[in-house]
Amino acid sequence: MNIREDFRNYRDCCALAERIRAESKTPVTIMEVCGGHTMTLQRYGIPSMLPETVRLISGPGCPVCVSDIRFIDRAVALARKPEVIIATYGDLIRVPGSSSSLEKERAAGADVKVVWSALEAIAIALANPDKKVVFLGIGFETTTPGTAIGIIEAEKVSAGNFFVLSSHKVMPPVMTALIDEGVKIDAYLCPGHVSVITGSSIYEPIAEKYRKPCVISGFEPSDILQSIWMIVKQFEEKAARVEIQYKRVVRPEGNLRAQAITGEVFEPVDDYWRGLGVIPLSGLKLREKYRRFDAAEAIEVEVEKTKESKGCICGSILKGVAGPYDCKLFAKTCTPDSPVGACMVSSEGTCSAYFQYGDYGK
């Protein structure tokens, strides 16, 4: 398999776009839930290939963007403790909290390390036995198993100075919450990586109860174009099924081992989503058995009072009811260099993708 030849092929992509243009008659609003999809769409200029009937809106699938500002504030407070080393995915470094960010704390002397996995954070913990290493666990079903494996490994190697600050979330509750809130969504372009773990069945209620077509899509341009075409076909037929476009990695049952390990370590909990508020059973917290690894409980810190930035409409953007161009701050006071809202920070954030690839001058 050659990704460049097979999935970024000019002829195939143009042919798929042609089919979409020929077959789409009724205006359809498709939400791409996942930030990775937003990136591909913008990076390859796919909106410029679609007919006016197909409208794409970005959803709440960037984990950095939907994280509670209190999560960042707590991470900042932890970073200020001299005995703490923060180990985090790079995306979180620049996310603004109420008054600071991990980037600013690092400049002020805090020990903030960028890691690619929880296992790397454990290695740091073992190498620094006199420090407390806090791994910032963030992401959806895709990254949670990695954190869960980390916790099981930490127990195995007796890394007593390894902790996790968890902001892990699950996807299906927010997808139904958006429809319940009245956001106009005709169909979902479902996240491919999440589905590798969960399988396709998590979307069945959305198709059955809410009558919305769901297509699980890969991340290459031809994947997305084919998925949009599959959605258009369903929509024109007035059908609402769950279909897997990303067949080369997504199985209907998902990755059972990853599901088991997540279930072993985490349990569902009501969780706060930026812009959306509390959504029942949409978050994950460590089970009693592993609670001693929970940084929020094990390391006492004083977290500052929450202060959301004024004028920022990240919340509406995450709900898909507004786009970056609707925001007064976009590309003016809010830029990737000095982001006001989380959507401008993460490389998968909607505002960041539009700023980097979109024609914001227009």
Place this chain on the structure above:
Amino acid sequence: MENKVILLNHGSGGRLTHQLIDSVFASRFSNPVLEQRSDSAVMNIGGERAAFTTDSFVVNPLFFPGGDIGKLSVCGTVNDLAVSGATPLALSASFIIEEGFPFSDLERIADSMAKTALEAGVSIVTGDTKVVNRGKADRLFITTAGIGSFRNGRACTGSCEGVKPGDVVIVNGFLGDHGMAILAAREGMTFSADVKSDCAALNRIIADVLDKTDAVAFMRDATRGGLGTVLCELAEDGGVGIEIDEKALPVRKAVRGMCDMFGFDPLFIANEGKVVMVVREEAAPLVLDIMRKNPQGKDAAIVGRVTDEASKVKMKTVVGGTRIISMPAGDQLPRIC
């Protein structure tokens, strides 16, 4: 000012670096030569036009596939002089060394500098050495400065005033090798063994082109921030548009694979041996031909052209869409050079 301290990102070479230079340095040092804002200052010394430049190197690791901090420090300054159209003559080299640094490593680095300077035809004529306490600097930092002559009779190619719609954009080979080689070395990635830094002195290939044609309107070496940043600077400073073709961008398969894996865009990955040339359309075949005969230009390619759509860089994507290219925001890989 909201940011009261220097952030790592101020050194990225992107927007934040430009802001820092404007607000702290340019406003205070203001003079006509500085205001040229090109890689080298072009000025009159004793009645003769000369180019003068400086560059610091803090790369981590010090040794990487395809080069080391010493080679980098010579090539970087030689290239800044060469892209302005000057013939590099002499360099200075200053070393800030951390207490405890192995003699053998320093000798290896000095050997590499001597060899690179010899190959590039420049002399290292002066320098300085400082040692700081352990922990007060990370092993070794090098600063080089250089002067170049315009006795070659050439025009200065460092400013974009002469760039016109219809001109063609050429690069001398594969993009992103240096950035990905550094990343691979840092992360200890074994599968990327075939990615080597492109670190090289470009004065010979540039001289080869300039000796045969005066149709080169602008040159800049695409270092930190990659080709994408150079094109954005050119569009902004020159008030022109640029349209590039993603299909035409020379990127190695391994580099593209690493970029896919880490979510980087090869357009914005650092190079240390790549020159971006804007040439008149009719001269493009000749320039390509000259470049391809040079070991530094075997894979030279036309990547785009200048348009009249002011200050906008657009890319035709491989799948047939169109998107805007804008100056990168964050620095994903600090201490790349």
